[in-house]
Amino acid sequence: MIYKSWHGFCLCGEEADFPSEAQVVSSPFAPLVFLVWRDPMKHRGYFAIQSLEELTEEESIRCLCPCEAALPEQTSEPLAEFVQEHGAGVLNLAFQRAFPWLLSQATPKHSGFKITLVGLGDVGGTVLTGLKLLGQEIDEIAIFDPNQAQCARYEMEMNQILSPDGRPLPNVTICPEEELFDCDLFAFTASRGVPGLNSGVKDVRMAQFEANRDMLDHYAKLARAANFQGIFCQISDPVDNLARSVFLASNRNEIRQYDFAGLLPEQVQGFGLGVMAARAAYLARKEGIDFTKGQVYGPHGQGLIVANDRGNGYDTVLSETLTRLTREANLRVRELGFKPYIAPGLSSAAISLVRLLRGQDHYGAVPLDGAYFGCLSRFTTLGVSLVREAIHPALLDRLSVAHQSLREFDDV
Template sequence: MFYYLYKNKYLFSIEDKYDYPKVNNIPLITDELYFLYESDKKASKGSYAISDVSDLFSYEESIDLLRLKETKEIIPENIKWLIDNRKIKAVNTSYENYEERFYFAENKKKTVNILALGDVGSTLLMGLKLLGADIIESIGIYDRSSGKIQRFEYEMNQTSFPFEYDVLPEVHGISKDELFDCDMFVFCASKGVPAIGDEGKDVRMVQLEENAKLIKEYAVLAADKSFKGIFAVVSDPVDPLCATVLKESNNELLPEQIKGYGLGVMNARAMYYAKKNQGYSMYLNEGRAFGPHGNDLVIANSIADYDDKLSKELTKLAVEANLQVRKTGFKPYIAPALSSGAISIVYTLKGEWHYSSNYIAGVYMGAKNRNLSSGLEIEKINMPDELFERIKYTYNNLKKLGDL
């Protein structure tokens, strides 16, 4: 390994191809370290948290990053300790201005701005207000209707615990020009939501064309503002809309800045049926969800004792759960706004494990992950080939959708 020093930051790489001043080693005690690698920026992130030794020797991204890999490579013990404690940030030197990634995120309260206060946006706002006390400093809200902004500014700031009046985050109206003055921007605008009785096969995909037009404007605005925070996509279908944001920002946004929030509710729906049917109960302790919010979802009943038949049955129940709500005569937006939206966003900001879609080798796809100070970590697990083939099939379908 080769070690370097840059403005009091310690760097290292497997190959000696960087011009920074060299050092013999890194300090035995350090809180941050940067791993330099080079990978095609058209199919790889700008940075991420190193979570396994194999990351140091796998430069090209692929869907394989979801699987734990055995490696015979021997690395220094202090490097191994830093990996185990998630104190190494991988930085892709193929990106321009990659040195801007030589920092760890601050552990502080965050500011969140929400676009659109319809059914989903307003419900998500309530969830963030009530759940975000520990991590959210303030919530900015914007909608084309000034009346909605005023209403929710009144209502949310009149929501309080008794005798603890500064605990919950303040909610305030903002202008369109202020949308990206924050740590996280949450896109909840939507058009073309099918009416009750007009669902079709996958109601989420009906919205793709119209919502892609909507989100383009804000991707361009984020790029123009040199936005450095998280661009959170809650509107359906989240995975292709994330890809739209990256493309329409003219790659001014880094792939890892964009996250899609749709998989949380699919996990919660699988949990719902696992509680109702003992045959699926393993999911509660050992299950996982992968893929999009909708068709091509992959539910694994267990990663310890995977059963393909049970997993596909549970997947079907989770995928069709929204149709069951529609049969009651109501649109199914409350659970998505809370499970995929508010809860998953709060967990993101806290650096805790949650479900959301992230960039994997050119495709946005959902999996268990967390955002650490050192960057994004997507969970790696031992999984049977049968499960991996399902995940790969979904990945390839999402890739085809993004290529349209």
């Protein structure tokens, strides 16, 4: 293996893979990034590994479990020990913007973030309120909505909120469309075609897919044109399918051919699973079910999976009961005559976005084998790091079915 130094990173790959200005070094140093070429339609773009075995493991739902793959052939023991101690990143050079994205990670931010929030409906207003109060790391929240009066109203009211502890709160500004992607996080909450309270639609989220996909196509193209180096946070439903649509749309050229010159897969995340975790915990308390080791996975909708325990304590009957109750929790609010947007806006979006900025474990839909799958992950300098835990075989089978369903969804 060849090691070269480039902008503070140690790159490891073949001679033809390196940028021209990279300089040869004799041994690896941290942060170490492996350079690979993999099918961009179904493989990840930049992700973190904790062991050298993870470098060559099959990208599947089993990436949520401890790695069982064998070490790559001709692997030196010192390199394996180095990765075990320091971790490493894997960069897929099939994406044209791979190196610019890596360079953007060279000086990670821990404060002073700017967020652009698009959409100031019920969900967007709730997300904005949560970010205003919780976002200690955020300097500015730039808001955009076709309704200019709504923008003016939120700019005035949000900037009239007192700090509970004297620390400065994020400044809320109105964003012109040409500056939408001058930010660290782009949060999209706008939605079209939301079924009414008496529509009788069982899966409200999927009913929104086509209308929201068409609207998002415009913003994906803007992100591509702006050479966006931040994270596109997809919040409107169905988040998993729409996150995939954003990624694909940004990687098509003017004649709709894939050139993979747009966003890397990890630059898009879907945010809908946080509220499902909160609902599952709430319902478990009401049903007297121990949820201390509980977990939620998969799509924010009918494919959701709730587990009473992800490990040896997994109980199929209890888990299926919790799954059903959690899937239907939004219907209980609608039956009262209200749209359920407060808990989703806070748990799925505002709180999860803040945890992402802090590098903490958070619920989100991240790329995995040709789909965006909801799970726990964290964002690091070395890429998205999946939270890997021992998963009961019966639960893993359920996750595989849900993942396959997402992969087969026709969103092209």
